Amino acid sequence: MEVLGFKxxxxxxxIEFPPGVTAVVGPxxxxxxxxxxxxxxxxxxxxxxxxxxxxMEDVIFNGTEAKKPLGLAEVTLVFSNENGKPLAEYLDYSExxxxxxxxxxxxxxxxxxxxxxxxxxxxxxxLGTGVGHRAYSIVEQGKMxxxxxxxxxxxxxxxxxxxxxxxxxxxxxxxxxxxxxxQQNLLRLSDVIGEIRRQMNFSTIL
Numbered sequence: 293m294e295v296l297g298f299k300x301x302x303x304x305x306x307i308e309f310p311p312g313v314t315a316v317v318g319p320x321x322x323x324x325x326x327x328x329x330x331x332x333x334x335x336x337x338x339x340x341x342x343x344x345x346x347x348m349e350d351v352i353f354n355g356t357e358a359k360k361p362l363g364l365a366e367v368t369l370v371f372s373n374e375n376g377k378p379l380a381e382y383l384d385y386s387e388x389x390x391x392x393x394x395x396x397x398x399x400x401x402x403x404x405x406x407x408x409x410x411x412x413x414x415x416x417x418x419l420g421t422g423v424g425h426r427a428y429s430i431v432e433q434g435k436m437x438x439x440x441x442x443x444x445x446x447x448x449x450x451x452x453x454x455x456x457x458x459x460x461x462x463x464x465x466x467x468x469x470x471x472x473x474x475q476q477n478l479l480r481l482s483d484v485i486g487e488i489r490r491q492m493n494f495s496t497i498l
Contacts, residue, residue: 293369297353297362298333299326332430334367334392335418336402336411352396366393390414419459 293309295301300323307327316324329343333351340348355361368391373382382388382405391403402409404417439450452458 293327293330293334293367295330295368296364296366298330298351298365298367299323299353301326301330302353302356302359302362328430330367331369333365334369334390335423335430336392336414348394349396349398352394361396364393364395366391388417390417416459416462419462 293307294304295307296304316327318324325344329351333343337343338348340346340350343351345351352365353359353362368389370387370389373385373388385405389403389405391401391406393401393403402411402414404413439447442450449458452461
């Protein structure tokens, strides 16, 4: 993970996650939770509340007595693409880099392998993998209590993500939305055709 300007990361910082378990240790207030927030944010989190802020601009380094505020926040997550089952369009890449930038002006950018993309492209990339800003792969402070006390429908979402079926459910939901939109368009078209026929019949009578 490469971080610049995100919360307490005033300078460009690179964090390696080697195979096995990686622990981030430090006293209260040193920024441990900001590491998790950076990962969640890069994966597409849209709620400032989930990032412990009031507005999305709060994730940009706001300055200290010794350092000036920065104009943007940027986080890049680099994933190995060698041991899994990569998507067809990424077969030739040994790594996949997912990036997010936010400028103080409010403009934001998403990138995959340094190519601009949509948030949906990043979401689709990780569907069914267990990786995502709301997936079970991110269990921050206080999340275990949520999992243990979750309602059945909330727990079902976690189980379905672990089973790898969420991408199919999302595709089904998208297809149903398109079908519903097409049905509405057909109804409007039928109304238009009916009105034109009525006007044609009225003109013939005259």
